[in-house]
Amino acid sequence: MENNYILYFDEIDKKDLSLVGGKGANLGEMTKAGFPVPFGFCVTTESYKEFINYNKLYDFIIEEIKDANLENIATIGAKIREKIEQAEMPKKVEEEIIKAADKIGIDNYYAVRSSATAEDLAFASFAGQQDTYLNIKGKASLINSVRNCWASLFTDRAILYRLQNKIEHEKVHMSVVVQKMVLPDIAGIMFTADPVSGHRGIISIDASFGLGEALVSGLVSPDIYKFNKKKKEIIDKTIAEKKLAIMPIQGGGTKKVDITGEKSTNQVMKDSEIKRLAELGMKIEKHYGCPQDIEWCLENGELYIVQSRAITSLFPLPTPNNNDDNAHVYISINHLQVMTDPMSPLGIDLYRDMLPFGKNIKREEKYKILASAGGRIYADVSGLMCSERIKEKSLDLLKNADALMAEALGELLKRKDFEEKFRGKKTNIKPFLKYIAPVAVKVMKNLIFTNPEGTIEFMNNYIKQREEDTLKTILNAKQGAERLNIIYEKASLYEDAKKVIPYLAPGIIAFKLLEKLEMKLLGTNNYTNIIAKGLEGNITTEMGLLTGDLADMVRRSQSLIDEFENEDYETLASRINEVKGNEEFKIFFNDFINMYGVRASGEIDIARDRWTENPEPLVKSILATIKTSEEGAHREEYKNTIKKAKAATENMIEEIQKKHGKIKAKVAKRLIFVLRNSFPIREHHKFMMMRLCMIFKKELLKEAENLVAKGNLNEEKDIFYVNFSELYRAIENNESLKTIVEQRKEEYEHYKKLNAPRVITSEGEEIKGGYKIGNLPKGALPGIPVSSGVIEGIAKVITDPSKAALNKGEILVAPFTDPGWTPLFINAAGLVMEVGGLLTHGTVVAREYGIPAVVGISEATQKIKTGQKIRVDGNNGYVMVIEE
Numbered sequence: 077m078e079n080n081y082i083l084y085f086d087e088i089d090k091k092d093l094s095l096v097g098g099k100g101a102n103l104g105e106m107t108k109a110g111f112p113v114p115f116g117f118c119v120t121t122e123s124y125k126e127f128i129n130y131n132k133l134y135d136f137i138i139e140e141i142k143d144a145n146l147e148n149i150a151t152i153g154a155k156i157r158e159k160i161e162q163a164e165m166p167k168k169v170e171e172e173i174i175k176a177a178d179k180i181g182i183d184n185y186y187a188v189r190s191s192a193t194a195e196d197l198a199f200a201s202f203a204g205q206q207d208t209y210l211n212i213k214g215k216a217s218l219i220n221s222v223r224n225c226w227a228s229l230f231t232d233r234a235i236l237y238r239l240q241n242k243i244e245h246e247k248v249h250m251s252v253v254v255q256k257m258v259l260p261d262i263a264g265i266m267f268t269a270d271p272v273s274g275h276r277g278i279i280s281i282d283a284s285f286g287l288g289e290a291l292v293s294g295l296v297s298p299d300i301y302k303f304n305k306k307k308k309e310i311i312d313k314t315i316a317e318k319k320l321a322i323m324p325i326q327g328g329g330t331k332k333v334d335i336t337g338e339k340s341t342n343q344v345m346k347d348s349e350i351k352r353l354a355e356l357g358m359k360i361e362k363h364y365g366c367p368q369d370i371e372w373c374l375e376n377g378e379l380y381i382v383q384s385r386a387i388t389s390l391f392p393l394p395t396p397n398n399n400d401d402n403a404h405v406y407i408s409i410n411h412l413q414v415m416t417d418p419m420s421p422l423g424i425d426l427y428r429d430m431l432p433f434g435k436n437i438k439r440e441e442k443y444k445i446l447a448s449a450g451g452r453i454y455a456d457v458s459g460l461m462c463s464e465r466i467k468e469k470s471l472d473l474l475k476n477a478d479a480l481m482a483e484a485l486g487e488l489l490k491r492k493d494f495e496e497k498f499r500g501k502k503t504n505i506k507p508f509l510k511y512i513a514p515v516a517v518k519v520m521k522n523l524i525f526t527n528p529e530g531t532i533e534f535m536n537n538y539i540k541q542r543e544e545d546t547l548k549t550i551l552n553a554k555q556g557a558e559r560l561n562i563i564y565e566k567a568s569l570y571e572d573a574k575k576v577i578p579y580l581a582p583g584i585i586a587f588k589l590l591e592k593l594e595m596k597l598l599g600t601n602n603y604t605n606i607i608a609k610g611l612e613g614n615i616t617t618e619m620g621l622l623t624g625d626l627a628d629m630v631r632r633s634q635s636l637i638d639e640f641e642n643e644d645y646e647t648l649a650s651r652i653n654e655v656k657g658n659e660e661f662k663i664f665f666n667d668f669i670n671m672y673g674v675r676a677s678g679e680i681d682i683a684r685d686r687w688t689e690n691p692e693p694l695v696k697s698i699l700a701t702i703k704t705s706e707e708g709a710h711r712e713e714y715k716n717t718i719k720k721a722k723a724a725t726e727n728m729i730e731e732i733q734k735k736h737g738k739i740k741a742k743v744a745k746r747l748i749f750v751l752r753n754s755f756p757i758r759e760h761h762k763f764m765m766m767r768l769c770m771i772f773k774k775e776l777l778k779e780a781e782n783l784v785a786k787g788n789l790n791e792e793k794d795i796f797y798v799n800f801s802e803l804y805r806a807i808e809n810n811e812s813l814k815t816i817v818e819q820r821k822e823e824y825e826h827y828k829k830l831n832a833p834r835v836i837t838s839e840g841e842e843i844k845g846g847y848k849i850g851n852l853p854k855g856a857l858p859g860i861p862v863s864s865g866v867i868e869g870i871a872k873v874i875t876d877p878s879k880a881a882l883n884k885g886e887i888l889v890a891p892f893t894d895p896g897w898t899p900l901f902i903n904a905a906g907l908v909m910e911v912g913g914l915l916t917h918g919t920v921v922a923r924e925y926g927i928p929a930v931v932g933i934s935e936a937t938q939k940i941k942t943g944q945k946i947r948v949d950g951n952n953g954y955v956m957v958i959e960e
Contacts, residue, residue: 185259266554274390
């Protein structure tokens, strides 16, 4: 072939991505694999480039777009589109297009769709961002439609999307798919994994009469059918009331048709057709090796596939998986650590290495139990769920940490279908008992007899020793693999737990016992909570108090205030040490940073900047304290809290003695004594982890320095984007890590948009815990939950997006949304729509932005008024007006 202006579907496969874009490559691949794809051809990116060059449009586009921002996108886009639509099609390109259409049949009706080449970014979902022209017939219309598709690269939405995702405009080229038009009786979407629950074993099909466009554009509510892959049967049907269909018109174009009478409430597809379609979906999924979102249609009983792409909004499955036939259930360690952002790959590995988990357990085995998914850590708790007693104990413990997680796990374990699949091996708890028995003896001894007054001192010394020992051992090892092995060895808190629990546990137990005792003897629960506050020696409280002290010292000196207001945060420490005078402050500040500089937000991820590396959060909190509170106020408050705790102690003991005698009062006194002395160390172990992390981080950055010097990494911080085994390999075999790092950065950005579930099964089903709502609450507006989460906020009812704006945090209430609404989603905290199913535009965007959404609420835009406070429950599928 002398040029590459045109490629037929049967000439295309994956390697032609840059010529035909994601959609085109996909259609080619499916055609070659023998799936029923209506035939057609792609007008390649070579044609697009030829067209742009021929009309000298490159410089014009770059010039126009260089200053694009949210305010002026519409004007810029319109100007570029107009210029493209009026430009001339080069003769040789036009001839090739007509020749191809002639070969397939110039009298056919065609669907003309755009296929952008940047769609191959693994996680960028360009779905529905460019244009589609249906029912096109004749040479002139065909050429016009191709040109209009090219122009659609510059819709407001497409420009905005590239700005947000930092994709260079000139790097995106456009191919156009010209496909023989099927005139379907029925069309729709099929997901080969349930897009709401994430269950990989369930296929979800949306179907409506007429063309699929009505569904994608959100004009009609579809029938929804669910199909179980394993059992090969339909397990659920939601039959929608169908008011209209979009039908093709003879001679080109489409029209809306009203549906009336029986047809409007009938099931769109026959059961046999649903089954045939689902089985085809399973074959396509197998071909691609991951869950697919498939556009299909049915014409005279024949099935056609018009498009298939990976579902990008699914939360990934936990890996490594346990490759057995049992169902496994995982809980999110990140939720328990209150850090639901994704972590870096090295951060995940190091944190898993630290968790006290068996003595000589191999890393691979440990990672199976502490798997990772979507940049979060998930613990496989299946083994604990076999024995009723352990199950109950575990759920009780979990309730304290995260009630919704316990609720969700409890729900799952009660489900019949899960019980059948759940024949997990019992966890062998003998090693655990052997480990815990001597520890438990010490805990009881410390709870009942020992004087707990030295607890805090013991813990502070323990941390100091542990640090010195770790540092010494690391520095004695050779740099490279040997040093990495030492980090692995020294990271484990297995031995520490043995030594620390006997001091920590008595405080926690005393707290729980005291609560119970107060309830039982006095019938109240007000003393214990006051007594457990203002604990002296708690490392985190001390840090807060010292921050307040720093603020007080800064507020007295204008030169210090100036340094703190200078936003070059990373030079703060050196700037402060050069300030004239302020000697006392310098010593105080340096001591503070030496002690607490290891802290950070999201600190369980080693990759996060610590305060020593970037003190911005600390500076901001100090400045806010200076602006919003009085000097010394923090110390005053703390003194008062301690005073109240001591008074509550005396009152409680006195009241118990009066009502129940001396012995019970003595028990309470002992519990309070242990609580006040032992409970303050409950934050110490986390602090120790962070101190150790900083040691490890410095060492890992030295490794990174070597890798950068050898040209195997671009910059030192990139080391956190690889895992330990990749790091070993790179060091031992002198391998480059640059490609992996690029890929991981892209993954990380994608993971940030995903809502991490608290509980997920090995089939990818996300189990949502709701606090028990028998049926819906009174006055709730029921709908279909399509994007999970619950949000409360002020409603903004919008029926025309071009005339309205949404403030940050408002909830968008709309009849439906199409791609023109996308800019509104940046500020939206939630979404409510009157029509829609799982693939309506708003639903897809809501899931990508991670905002809760409920659709299919009839007359939502009348029932909800702008300015009302509403709750959108995307787990249970309802909306509630809370305040007028």
